[in-house]
Amino acid sequence: MTKPLFNKIALIGIGLIGGSIALAARRGGLANKIVAATRSEETAATANRLKLVDHCGTDLAAACQDADLVIVCTPVGACGEAARVIAPSLKPGCIVSDVGSVKQAVVDAMQPHLPAGVHFVPAHPVAGTENSGPEAGFAELFDGRWTILTPLPDSDPAAVDKLDAFWKGLGSLTDRLDPAGHDRILAITSHLPHLIAYTIVGTADDLAGHLNSEVLRFAAGGFRDFTRIAASDPTMWRDVFLNNREAVLEVLARFQEDLFYLQRAIRWGEGDKLFDLFTRTREIRRALIHLNQA
Ligand SMILES: NC(=O)c1ccc[n+]([C@@H]2O[C@H](COP(=O)([O-])OP(=O)(O)OC[C@H]3O[C@@H](n4cnc5c(N)ncnc54)[C@H](O)[C@@H]3O)[C@@H](O)[C@H]2O)c1
Numbered sequence: 001m002t003k004p005l006f007n008k009i010a011l012i013g014i015g016l017i018g019g020s021i022a023l024a025a026r027r028g029g030l031a032n033k034i035v036a037a038t039r040s041e042e043t044a045a046t047a048n049r050l051k052l053v054d055h056c057g058t059d060l061a062a063a064c065q066d067a068d069l070v071i072v073c074t075p076v077g078a079c080g081e082a083a084r085v086i087a088p089s090l091k092p093g094c095i096v097s098d099v100g101s102v103k104q105a106v107v108d109a110m111q112p113h114l115p116a117g118v119h120f121v122p123a124h125p126v127a128g129t130e131n132s133g134p135e136a137g138f139a140e141l142f143d144g145r146w147t148i149l150t151p152l153p154d155s156d157p158a159a160v161d162k163l164d165a166f167w168k169g170l171g172s173l174t175d176r177l178d179p180a181g182h183d184r185i186l187a188i189t190s191h192l193p194h195l196i197a198y199t200i201v202g203t204a205d206d207l208a209g210h211l212n213s214e215v216l217r218f219a220a221g222g223f224r225d226f227t228r229i230a231a232s233d234p235t236m237w238r239d240v241f242l243n244n245r246e247a248v249l250e251v252l253a254r255f256q257e258d259l260f261y262l263q264r265a266i267r268w269g270e271g272d273k274l275f276d277l278f279t280r281t282r283e284i285r286r287a288l289i290h291l292n293q294a
Pocket residue numbers: 012013014015016017018037038039040043073074075076078082099100101102124125126127128129130131132133134136233236240
């Protein structure tokens with residue numbers, strides 16, 4: 001049997017992502033011991049009942065003692081405070097990472113608290129579902145999905161490679177980007193789609209009220225897909241938008257222009273404009289299926 005990559009892993013926050021990391025790490029034999037700590041007694045009790053980790057408590061600092069890898073798996077807005085609380089108990093030489101959907105703001109919030117001698121390597125698994133909490137975790141979540149590491153200019157290359165190997169062991173494909181570049185890409189591929197889904201479902205619900213009719217009862221196909229995305233965790237997504245403000249506002253402005261273009265084409269009966277765009281976007285979907293990403 002090969003030696004596990006880490007002796008002890010500590011997960012700070014254990015919901016969909018923390019729970020899935022724990023299960024996938026155990027499946028891959030990546031650690032001798034996996035512990036977690038979270039904010040509420042109730043979540044800790046659920047994580048213990050489901051045996052997601054060897055032990056889950058509510059003392060964040062205690063969980064990190066002697067850990068070789070610490071991964072902060074809380075909503076983005078809580079990462080800085082978590083780093084502040086765990087900092088005194090981090091073992092020199094350990095790797096500290098996170099899974100936040102936004103990278104630059106998390107780096108800015110966590111880095112000032114982390115002591116010298118600790119290797120900070122932020123990361124983001126681009127895999128998820130609309131479900132949250134410890135019950136939502138599953139071992140296969142990362143299989144064949146990308147995880148983006150966003151090392152800092154002074155990150156230790158050996159620590160970056162070790163975290164890369166860990167994510168591969170969880171089933172992920174891995175790549176590397178700088179934090180700000182990551183945020184610009186995810187603003188269009190993940191954050192804007194969520195904003196649109198939240199908007200369209202809210203608008204349909206408002207319309208249902210105004211029309212005094214059961215608009216949502218007849219929802220099928222496309223609209224149903226939007227409702228899945230719009231069921232995603234409100235705390236997580238509030239934090240994403242507040243922490244990737246500039247990039248999201250930039251793509252939103254661009255999106256609004258493109259929407260006006262379509263609005264105008266519909267108003268003036270310019271079917272060729274609609275047809276050309278829909279043909280181009282259909283090709284994009286087909287290319288993604290070809291790459292096994294859809
Ligand atoms: N859900 C997704 O699809 C997805 C995908 C990739 C990355 N992410 C990122 O992963 C992180 C976690 O998301 P999730 O979906 O697992 O959320 P979740 O709500 O399922 O789990 C979050 C966990 O953090 C704990 N927590 C919250 N505030 C805390 C605090 N102040 N101190 C300690 N623990 C705290 C919660 O109790 C819970 O255990 C977020 O930063 C999110 O942006 C989410």
